[in-house]
Amino acid sequence: AAGVIQSPRHLIKEKRETATLKCYPIPRHDTVYWYQQGPGQDPQFLISFYEKMQSDKGSIPDRFSAQQFSDYHSELNMSSLELGDSALYFCASSPGGWVAPSYEQYFGPGTRLTVT
């Protein structure tokens, strides 16, 4: 079965550089979530999109932005990178809409970002 695809899997950037992470949801999933997991920490929600519109916003820094495109893939753009941005970034997708009142999220393998 198709899974969530994230690219790149590993990324090394220097301070003050920019980075773009990509997420391709499971086919027919119209909802995408982004999570950040720092070293030794639990995943923290950043932002989500439903039908290409921003739906919920968590603890996402102003330096980060994201969007969902017409084909439902999503990109997380990170500027002015700081050492503290070094983390695993997970994307998850789920079917949304009126299919069911509850639904699980399917996570991708993550992108490991290292800022030096």
Place this chain on the structure above:
Amino acid sequence: DAKTTQPPSMDCAEGRAANLPCNHSTISGNEYVYWYRQIHSQGPQYIIHGLKNNETNEMASLIITEDRKSSTLILPHATLRDTAVYYCIVRVGSSGSARQLTFGSGTQLTVLP
């Protein structure tokens, strides 16, 4: 979303049942109980969810108390590959919009050979 309390760690012998408890005493009537797990540095994996009835799938069983203030995830025959952090998450189910998962500290389950 209601807060959950889980033990920080548990051990289980391989081949035995692993019973992971979760307290969610402030759960509301429209909140579901979800379980996810995360094997080291991999993406979290959905296991099971329920509202008030007990649920079973190919991975696990979920037992929810009648007052819904606590639940137990049961892995019937734990294997070494079940070693992971298990997260109990209580969340309102919703339609037509996205609802994020709020991960707490979880339980580190270690399956011993």
